[in-house]
Amino acid sequence: MPRALLIVLDSVGIGGAQDAAAYGDAGADTVGHIAEACATGRGDRAGLRQGPLHLPHMAALGLGLACEASTGRIPPNLEPKGPLKGAWGYGIETSKGKDTPSGHWEIAGVPVAFDWGYFPNTVPSFPKELTDALIERGKLPGILGDKHASGTEIIDEFGAEHMRTGKPICYTSVDSVLQIAAHEETFGLERLYDLCRIGRELCDRYKIGRVIARPFVGSPEEGFRRTGNRKDFATPPPSDTILDTLAKAGRPVVTVGKIGDIFAHRGTGREIKPNGNDACLSAAIDAMRGLGDGGFVFANLVDFDSEYGHRRDIPGYAAALEAFDRRVPEIEAVLEPGDLVIIAADHGNDPSWQGTDHTRENIPILCFGPEVEPAAIGKRSSFADIGASVLAHLDVGHAGKGRSWL
Missing domain, CATH: 3.40.720.10 (Alkaline Phosphatase, subunit A)
Known part of the structure; x- marks a missing residue:
């Protein structure tokens, strides 16, 4: 066959x-x-x-x-x-x-x-109701980013502050996506995945196609790099x-x-x-x-x-x-x-x-x-x-x- x-x-x-x-x-x-x-x-x-x-x-x-x-x-x-x-x-x-x-x-x-939902190219990009719910349900001190950005550039921009404060880096692009970047060691990989699962549920009402976990490692002194542990949380076909x-x-x-x-x-x-x-x-x-x-x-x-x-x-x-x-x-x-x-x-x-x-x-x-x-x-x-x-x-x-x- x-x-x-x-x-x-x-x-x-x-x-x-x-x-x-x-x-x-x-x-x-x-x-x-x-x-x-x-x-x-x-x-x-x-x-x-x-x-x-x-x-x-x-x-x-x-x-x-x-x-x-x-x-x-x-x-x-x-x-x-x-x-x-x-x-x-x-x-x-x-x-x-x-x-x-x-x-x-x-x-x-x-x-x-159908038309996907998209987040506007403004600062902030995300609706306040979305970020407030993500912060509350994820037990977060807040978020960083909240804008359209390159994934590598925004980690360079906010990586040090993220490690210091514990606030994850949230960003988007012209795609129908919410991306959440966090340090694998100081924030935790499984915690990042759990946060993305919350984000996936919250994004359904906005018709957002994917919530993507973007883990990274490194330090402000030596620089940051994304790892291969990315995980996409997509809405089903x-x-x-x-x-x-x-x-x-x-x-x-x-x-x-x-x-x-x-x-x-x-x-x-x-x-x-x-x-x-x-x-x-x-x-x-x-x-x-x-x-x-x-x-x-x-x-x-x-x-x-x-x-x-x-x-x-x-x-x-x-x-x-x-x-x-x-x-x-x-x-x-x-x-x-x-x-x-x-x-x-x-x-x-x-x-x-x-x-x-x-x-x-x-x-x-x-x-x-x-x-x-x-x-x-x-x-x-x-x-x-x-x-x-x-x-x-x-x-x-x-x-x-x-x-x-x-």
Whole structure:
């Protein structure tokens, strides 16, 4: 019985969506601008990487051709150098957000048709009723931040005061999110998680998609750094996703990285949550080795987004793409006859763009496996086509959105 692996390269967009101007993102192009920067030396960093963007395996799977289909041009050095090895195309998001839950839910067959709630870019950002309740129920001396901010910058700004006072750092962004940062040692990791659970309950009335725990360590003297113990507390999808469908069909499901958090742990099977792209990819590959017939592995590689996109780090992003590309042969090596792999993304996060937020972009769809013939699958009118294709491949009935290309 066939099996499937879906890998989401978090934020690896391939050109501004048709409605990008409405989001302030007309002209954004994550992969294209990284490739152009690398071609002109702006992607170089001593000791990390240099030269043109080198993604030979993904180029052979059709990445450059997917970019061309989306934007009308192949980014520098992404032309396939030999025979193509997979099917390629690009996806258009129909959900109203450019956030992680919207992208992943739509991939899984549930486009977000409603408007998320957002906190305004004011100081303070949060309604007084929300902060008062969070302080009272969390038994806090108060909160710090209360504004739109970069996660690393706000920790640098308030980390010392947080350690001195015990007040957690609360902030948001253009996404539908409340983020709470606290020191793992002086505040406590489990206490931070408990506070986020309170925040999750309080945020429901505001239609906020996620409450995110952002633990960090360090000191004012040596500096602060975020740890891998991030945890997302998401509102559940409004209807069944492909994960629910597979669970009801009794199929083996393994979810890797933050997939479990994104789907509020519903239908997410055996959850594995390593720290970092390499560890998550290794876990996904290992899961495929032991996956039963008709099974599904769903993985998210978040570092592209959290470590490089939001931080506007072009060389770091380029190096992460090249590191993933080098491991594509490892994915191919564990595939059995009938297996299917899809590589996609959930939104963009152009590291050459202004600000620190996601960008509204089309996404690549690269599809390969022992029996997948090279072909153009064209423009897909919804990310939901990915989930529909997974279910079609696994021969499981599909009642959600999307149209399979298989």
